[in-house]
Amino acid sequence: MDRTEFGRLLREARQRSLLTLQSLAEASGVSVRAISDMERGHSLPRRATLSELMDALDLGEDQRRRFVEASVRRPGEQAARVPRQLPPGLAVFRGREEALARVHRLTAQGTGQGGRVVVSAIGGMAGVGKTTLAVHWAHQVADRFPDGQLYVNLRGFEDSGRPLDPAEALGGFLTALGVPEGDVPRGTAERGALFRQRTKSRRLIVLLDNARDEEQVGPLFPAGTGCLTLITSRNQLAGLAADGAQLVGLDVWTREEALTALAARIGEERCGAEPKAAARLVELCGFLPLAVAIVAAQLSATPQVPLRLAVRELRETGPLLDALSAGATRSDVRAVFSWSYRALPAETAAFFRHLALHPGPSVSAQAAASLAGTGMPESRRHLRHLTSANLLSRDADNRHVLHDLVRAYGVELVEREKDDRLAAQARLLDYLRHNAHAANGFLGRTQSGGAGPPADGVVEVALGTREEALDWFRTEEPTVASALRSMDDPGLLRFRMTLTQDWVSYYSVTGRWSDEIETKRIALDAAMQLDEPAAIVRNSADLARALAETGQTEEADRQVESMLGRMDLLGPADRASAERSVGWVRGRQKRYADALHHARTALEIQRTLGDDRAMAREMNAVGWYLALLGRYEETVALCQEAIPLLRRDGNLRIEAAAWDTVGYARQRLGDLNGATADYQESLRIYGEAFDGYNQAEVLDHLATAQQERGDHTAARRSWLRAADLLSAVHSPKAARMRANAEALGGPGTATGPV
Template sequence: MDNMMFGRLLRAARQRSLMTMEGLAEASGVSGRAISDMERGQSLPRPSTLSVLMDALALDDEERRRLTRAATRRTTRTVAVPRQLPPDLMVFRGRTTALAEIHRCAEPVRAPGGHTVIAAIAGMAGIGKTTLAVHWAHQVADRFPDGQLYADCRGFDTTGSPLDPGEALGGFLHALGVPNGDIPATTEQRGILFRERTASRQLIVVLDNVRDSAQVRPLLPGSAESLTLVTSRNQLSGLAAVEGASVLTLDVWTPDEACAALAARIGERRCRAEPEAAAELVALCGRLPLAVAVIGAQLGATPRLPLRLAVAELRATRPRLDGLTTDDQRVDVRAAFACSYRTLDEATARFFRRLALHPGPVVSMEAAAALAAVELPQARRRLRALTAAGLISRDADGHHVLHDLVRAYGSELADQAGGVAE
């Protein structure tokens, strides 16, 4: 493994120095045959041979350090196999179509002449992107024997500070067995070392909750045999256009999926006893997995409460999102939407508050422009910004759709800001 790594580094350095193998042999006094063996990973040089080769190639300090490291790790380095995936969800339900779709996206991994495969899952807050990515990665983990890397990129997070790619790379390199002292200082150098270290590995890299395409790029592995799985509220159109990522947009659950998920959390028997109330509860959650998880947690804490009473309570609760909170910010519908809202500039935020006054979920560009009192081109730009933040989505006909609960959140904000008159 390390012979290969050293060989690749030596060849890359020689090519960067614009030297042929014969030229390097002549300049260093090392035979062309010996150099060829090293480049093909069949041998490693002695320290004195390495030194003359590096002099002849006129390498800088960083390159010398990397080459020396690769040449001397023959016996000391054990190959680290990271296992960083968070646990799979025990009560995972539904998503059959989406799972089949991701399988299809991942098929080209290791195909002849293959290239890096990136599959992205996009969609609004709490729709189940992370849960799906982690579930699927567990299902296929044994196809990737060199392990799994995982980073929560905190793109839309209560902390408000997305994960710095340099920090993420530091964590990945460490997990791949690079000692802390050997991790380069700059993001660029870390990226180079990361791509080298992953070049011949079969890994799954999960980049979860990313802010946008720019945050993902430095974290892409350098192997055609690895799979990168990305999740984001952003549609990642840059990653699709430039890196050829396949983007799957996740929608809310079907009514059956939502009922099955509620039953998995509160028990089949309780749902079967009041099937209509159960169906109404998930409808009041807008079939959003996060909202169903919240209701499931509330009902789990009140095992004797009849579901019809829970429906009545939820219907009567004002503001509506007060019925969908827990004491944990990570499982709280309003908090999840707020993380998206906080990323908007002030003009788009105002546009969003106006849009929330729309009476139904499907909003035409014209209606949006009229509500916000802006020209059509500006409405188009603002709608695009709201899509990028995961606050609205597009349906199969290209219409803009504002999820019920997002609309409720926007109305709350409009009320706080002084209603239509603001």
């Protein structure tokens, strides 16, 4: 698809809806000029903009899918390594003239002198507009920082009491800056050092939102002297001043600012017609920006309601603001929330309560629908309604965000209305489990056994490609981590034990070993509490693999010992899987004789079970360890036995790996023609499996064989092709392949068992 195709779809959908450019702009919040540029094929929308357009056009699921497919940029069309992570700015931003004048002076001073500029909203009050000011400021000066913007919600004040770990924030930043996920270091210090290296010569805006304290933000400062760092926090963070930070304090609006903001949202004529009522409304909101925005949204939805009637209803709703004094840790805006909440349709109100149970920083439409047990059309309708009511906002990736005060209010309502909290959380966890199992099919590592049907009300996401599967995993990964940490009801223990089993492929493919270690420890703890040996061993195996990948040998050994100590408690199939995992860990530790022993044990068990598919997989593993021990003839014989079985079962990735293993052995036996043919077959099959990464690895092996044959032209061509494939996934190995092509260096490393 290209820009012209997206423009055609957008224009046709707008015309079918009988909308002019102006009316679509008003309904979506996207400017007329931007829509016109898209329709003419001059630009493509960002994800948040795309969703606003699709919602305004009220597209069905099939139409939405076509829009998303057509909006995907072609390789090289966008500067992929220039991050654009800022949330959307507020079109009706008003007030804060004094604060804006000061921060713009700071920006000019900082960029002129090459210094860092930090803003910290020190009023200490939730809902005062710290994020809104910082985002508005960042958008206004973004053109001065051509290398992009980074944003993270540090979740410093959520009720869970678990602020975002700086290492996790750094991981997201590094990925956004082009570091392949598999090459992101494990520790905070190592990630911080790489982040400073990557930002040293860049001009970036870095917005650290909702920081807890100085310790949390310390590792997140970029090194570039041309970078602008913005921090928002309810705490003063006075310690940053010693590091040259400039502190800008925010309090509630003045009366005049609040009235100006109200008029911008509901119309100056309406406020001018009832000036006393308008003034009383903002007083009842305590001049708190969040409260004024919510009241204004409700008034905009009911233009026929006189302001004096709204004042009376708001006064009668419940307790007025009673925690607006300086230093308060939480503002009580229940009256404003309650007034807006009671105006919601009953179904949307119930949806809102369920939405408040979501544990992550942001929620996808599919996860929201699963929590509430609704269909996707209903979910999107409710989300639009809540966004219009200012009870929800959107982030740069089009996920929906609840302000933590609004979330806390929603949770209170869940308790009051006696909603089935446990059932909603179970649906969310089942959504994460079931769709991960389906997505695995596109990663070539489908778990044995079916996922079973999802629970009633759980959304099944339509996935058609590997990239769509990876996008789904990336979108929901923060939800998995948050759910495992916070959903600790005993009734969910089994979900915690099994949830990440279907996430192993994603962690492996993307190299997110640190994330896997964290989640697997939680799952292992749940398995230990339930005292289920098979689950204990499965989680120990995954944990050991991740630990071995990150060089944590001693702890990996402890997990292996735990597995071996429970072998007698397992059934044959689970025992075979455990033996294979132990073999893999030993192979990673270069203990090849031990690895061969465990892989052979797994193979023998699978032979007794008569599982040809699993048996063929184990043959490849055994063959690989034989090759590493120099027993090349045995490798060739065993893999040739396995390949017909793998081909019969359509196990593409393992068949491709087996051909690569045979080629590796034949090359070392001196059969360069045979090795070349094997590598070519492996390449062909990996191509059918859309596995470009492993294709590049095989091309590396092929190039060494071609070099040994004296065909330097073919070797150069293979290495350059490998470099292109690795560049497409932002792998640093691409540089080595290009260097090999130029210098025709030594042979590359082999892939090993998959």
